[in-house]
Amino acid sequence: MHFEVVTVVPETVEGYLGASILGRAAEAGTVSFGVTPMRDFGEGKHRQVDDSPYGGGSGMVMKPGPVVDAIEAARAAAPAGERVRVLLMSPAGTPFDRAVAGRLAADCDRLVLVCGRYEGIDARVEDHVDELVSVGDFVLTGGELAALVVVDAVSRLVPGVLGNDASAAEESFEGPLLEYPQYTRPRNFRGHAVPDILLSGDHAKVDRWRLDQAVRRTIERRPDLLGDRATLPEEISELLETLDSAPNSK
Ligand code: SAM
Secondary structure (H helix, E strand, O other), X not given: OEEEEEEOOOHHHHHHHHOHXXXXXXXXXXXEEEEEEHHHHOEOOOOEOEEOOOOOOOOOEEOHHHHHHHHHHHHHOOOOOOOEEEEEEEEEXXXXXXXXXXXXXXXXXXXXXXXXXXXXXXXXHHHHOOEEEEOOOOOOOOOHHHHHHHHHHHHOOOOOOOOOHHHHOOOXXXXXXXXOXXXXXXXXXXXXXXXXXXXXXXXXXXXXXXXXXXXXXXXHHOHHHXXXXXHOOHHHHHHHHHHHHOHHHO
């Protein structure tokens, strides 16, 4: 899968994409990353990409010409037959979550992520993208961090990007539960000991304990994830019933 970030500030994304798990995945050829500098499509001798807003108001708005030219160049760079999707990062977009990440990972070979800056982008650019995506109900100074959130979350769903794909299947949001608590050495940390069961060597008991902990955590922290209880897997419903009948143990 290829990710192309279209931005006026390439240096804000290059370091992240070249480091750690994503950098290694790119080196191995499991994914690839590119950055399209929007300034290359700027107008006039100063390569202008922004202008003052029609109707007045503070700040600058990104001009449609350079943004759409950059989008078209990014689309044109795709090899024939690739499934390309152009995302415009915007607070007014579809809220990004695990389901959206999964859909993009499954349905696309190439994601083009367009980053706004300043007061935003001329509204007519929306006619030239496939989807608007928001990473939360807050405003960032630019779309680059939002694009990195999407690239990172989608990349780790691409087979081979994570060292151990099996561990991803147990993570938060893969099902209706948050992940169970994790521990590593030392066994005692500032008076807080690792639960004995994790040292028992009994894998079935450990699995049972982890599921129990995941259910408890989800009830405490994100009960909204459990949704309609009638649709939950039986082992989760059974645990919920046990906890319901002993509320003080939650
Ligand atoms: N004036 C705009 C508004 O009120 O909706 C905000 C513009 S913001 C300062 C500049 C750029 O950052 C946006 O064009 C968008 O690309 C990006 N951005 C800001 N917040 C975002 C969010 N929550 N999700 C995705 N992109 C965001």
